[in-house]
Amino acid sequence: MDVSDILAAHAAKQKSIQVEKEIPLEIDAGLLTVTDLNPVDTESYNADLEEYLLATARDGAQALIASLFSLPTTSSPDGPLAQLPPPTTQLPRAKPLPKPKPLTKWEKFAKAKGIQKKRKDKKVWDEEKQEWVDRWGWKGANKKEEEQWLTEVPANADVDFNPSHEARKKRKEKMAKNERQHVQNLARAEKEQGSGSSSGLQIQAQRKREIDRTLATTRTSTASMGKFDRKLEGEKKLKGVKRKFDPTEVSSSAEKSQNLEILSKLDREPLSKKSKRASDTPAAASVLNVRKAVRFASKGQGSAALARQAGGSKGKRGKR
Amino acid sequence: MLRTVKPKNARSKRALEAREAKEVEDARTAIFVKGTHTGEVVNGVMKELMALKRPNAISFSKKNSVRPFEDASSLEFYAQKNDASLFVVGQSTKKRPNGMVFVRMFDERVLDMCEVGVESWKSMNEFKTPKSTPGHKPLMHFASELFDSHPRFIQLKSLLMDFFNGEVIDSICLAGMDHVISVSLGPTPATLNTATSTLGATSTGADSGELPKVHIRAYTTRLLASGTRIPRVELTPMGPSVDLSLRRHTEADPEMMKQAMKRPKVRKQEVEKGLGKKKKNMEVDEMGDLRGRIHLAKQDLGKLQTRKMKGLKAGMDEDEDVEMSDGEADTRKHKRRKSQ
Numbered sequence: 001m002d003v004s005d006i007l008a009a010h011a012a013k014q015k016s017i018q019v020e021k022e023i024p025l026e027i028d029a030g031l032l033t034v035t036d037l038n039p040v041d042t043e044s045y046n047a048d049l050e051e052y053l054l055a056t057a058r059d060g061a062q063a064l065i066a067s068l069f070s071l072p073t074t075s076s077p078d079g080p081l082a083q084l085p086p087p088t089t090q091l092p093r094a095k096p097l098p099k100p101k102p103l104t105k106w107e108k109f110a111k112a113k114g115i116q117k118k119r120k121d122k123k124v125w126d127e128e129k130q131e132w133v134d135r136w137g138w139k140g141a142n143k144k145e146e147e148q149w150l151t152e153v154p155a156n157a158d159v160d161f162n163p164s165h166e167a168r169k170k171r172k173e174k175m176a177k178n179e180r181q182h183v184q185n186l187a188r189a190e191k192e193q194g195s196g197s198s199s200g201l202q203i204q205a206q207r208k209r210e211i212d213r214t215l216a217t218t219r220t221s222t223a224s225m226g227k228f229d230r231k232l233e234g235e236k237k238l239k240g241v242k243r244k245f246d247p248t249e250v251s252s253s254a255e256k257s258q259n260l261e262i263l264s265k266l267d268r269e270p271l272s273k274k275s276k277r278a279s280d281t282p283a284a285a286s287v288l289n290v291r292k293a294v295r296f297a298s299k300g301q302g303s304a305a306l307a308r309q310a311g312g313s314k315g316k317r318g319k320r
Numbered sequence: 321m322l323r324t325v326k327p328k329n330a331r332s333k334r335a336l337e338a339r340e341a342k343e344v345e346d347a348r349t350a351i352f353v354k355g356t357h358t359g360e361v362v363n364g365v366m367k368e369l370m371a372l373k374r375p376n377a378i379s380f381s382k383k384n385s386v387r388p389f390e391d392a393s394s395l396e397f398y399a400q401k402n403d404a405s406l407f408v409v410g411q412s413t414k415k416r417p418n419g420m421v422f423v424r425m426f427d428e429r430v431l432d433m434c435e436v437g438v439e440s441w442k443s444m445n446e447f448k449t450p451k452s453t454p455g456h457k458p459l460m461h462f463a464s465e466l467f468d469s470h471p472r473f474i475q476l477k478s479l480l481m482d483f484f485n486g487e488v489i490d491s492i493c494l495a496g497m498d499h500v501i502s503v504s505l506g507p508t509p510a511t512l513n514t515a516t517s518t519l520g521a522t523s524t525g526a527d528s529g530e531l532p533k534v535h536i537r538a539y540t541t542r543l544l545a546s547g548t549r550i551p552r553v554e555l556t557p558m559g560p561s562v563d564l565s566l567r568r569h570t571e572a573d574p575e576m577m578k579q580a581m582k583r584p585k586v587r588k589q590e591v592e593k594g595l596g597k598k599k600k601n602m603e604v605d606e607m608g609d610l611r612g613r614i615h616l617a618k619q620d621l622g623k624l625q626t627r628k629m630k631g632l633k634a635g636m637d638e639d640e641d642v643e644m645s646d647g648e649a650d651t652r653k654h655k656r657r658k659s660q
Contacts, residue, residue, distance in 0.1 A: 013547040036463035057502035060461035079495040092580035094405035095341035
């Protein structure tokens with residue numbers, strides 16, 4: 001029996017699906033990408049560009065598809081699904097990694113105690129209606145007590161005891177409590193994040209610096225630069241505070257220049273007044289912030305309110 | 321800005337939640353922006369690229385005065401408004417005719433950019449061949465050694481992979497792979513060939529004239545029966561075919577890139593599969609059971625306590641014969657040995 005032609009046929013089959021390259025192709029099946037690191041064959045590139053590109057692309061695609069078809073598959077209505085391995089090429093993310101959500105007080109407790117979370121069904125079976133009803137919300141089961149036509153009243157109840165009213169109050173209280181706890185959880189999370197994260201620490205440090213600076217200025221704001229102030233217990237001596245005493249005897253020219261400087265200072269107008277006067281000049285009129293001025297004049301009511309005020313009853317009469 | 325908006329109803333809440341950062345990200349959305357002047361060529365190429373990117377593409381039909389290399393603030397604004405992280409900005413000027421800028425964003429800020437010039441192109445319509453279905457994932461093919469060595473082409477490869485194929489998926493329908501996007505380079509110039517080891521020298525003197533052309537081609541695949549499990553692949557040109565030359569670019573800020581490259585911690589299920597940090601002497605077998613191996617020191621069998629029997633006591637065996645003849649002497653001897 002001659003099997004040589006069978007073998008040859010098999011070899012031919014294999015040949016058609018095998019790609020041989022000097023440098024083996026790099027395949028990233030996770031991202032469906034193949035990279036061919038072989039240098040470009042200049043001769044065939046110049047001879048027929050499209051043909052050359054098609055040939056290299058076919059080789060690459062063949063290698064990639066071969067690797068994809070050899071992956072483990074699962075069946076689906078649309079055909080077999082190949083299970084892809086995680087990608088080997090690292091691409092940058094579009095958004096930063098999500099931060100883990102801060103735990104609520106209950107979640108923390110449950111974690112410490114090892115309590116598993118149980119999912120409650122949203123619907124409960126109503127025996128009377130013989131159907132599934134929502135646990136809460138519109139026609140929810142939690143309002144059953146308020147709506148039932150007959151309610152047991154405790155023996156020691158007041159004369160004006162209203163059972164449906166009481167049930168409603170209880171339900172609303174529960175909601176309010178939940179909301180309160182929610183707000184508390186949010187506040188707690190904020191606080192923890194503030195102290196834990198680096199940005200929170202930075203903010204804290206900056207605030208501390210500001211307070212320190214304010215304190216230092218106030219301490220040196222007396223005539224004696226705080227020398228005779230009453231000290232608090234544990235208060236440290238302020239650094240960098242130096243009182244400067246000029247010599248009592250100076251040359252006449254220096255004394256003269258000092259005094260002239262004082263006089264010129266007295267003559268000069270304060271800065272704030274000067275800027276105010278400058279705004280009166282027509283050149284600076286454009287500097288006036290009209291929107292701000294209107295807001296100030298109308299006490300935040302807006303220009304319409306201002307116009308109404310100015311027009312007063314006249315405008316109203318006009319309308320009639 | 322959009323982040324701080326508090327949703328007023330459930331629908332907008334869902335919409336905002338869909339935009340939040342996720343551990344495994346969705347496909348990137350690309351916005352195609354026209355600059356102050358785009359010629360026929362750039363318009364055509366952008367339209368074709370958009371056809372390839374289809375479900376995740378947004379087209380800005382009006383002109384915008386955006387200059388990504390000078391001021392990227394408007395791009396950042398578009399990215400925020402549209403929840404998009406990729407841009408193709410078309411702009412044709414006298415100095416840089418038929419230019420397109422690929423911009424990639426991270427956290428609504430520009431990560432890196434690469435400008436290309438369109439040298440020649442052929443539309444999809446000129447190929448009278450079957451086209452791919454929009455929404456199908458393309459296969460990507462890159463051909464040149466420069467994609468592994470030259471920083472400009474490494475960046476280009478990463479950008480194009482992100483553009484067409486960035487989404488991480490865990491499975492793919494084998495019948496649905498219907499097109500290939502092939503990116504090949506022209507012959508590597510001699511200057512780059514020798515200087516690949518000294519990258520600093522090439523990047524400083526890297527004029528676009530020196531860099532080889534980039535050929536982008538799209539083909540549809542035909543899977544033919546080969547008699548084996550793996551089919552034989554035949555490609556048909558589908559279009560568009562675009563020839564590009566590289567122009568300006570900006571590298572990613574290393575700090576921002578570091579942030580962008582952060583990976584989520586490998587989940588428990590995947591740890592069991594053997595990914596992530598490998599635990600020593602622990603493995604998961606095919607049934608999914610965790611098996612461990614414990615190593616012990618060599619056991620000292622001399623100290624092993626076996627069943628206590630009079631006959632097994634030490635010193636019983638050696639003077640057995642004496643014991644037979646003279647029992648009393650032996651017991652004395654035995655006692656003495658014990659006291660030693």
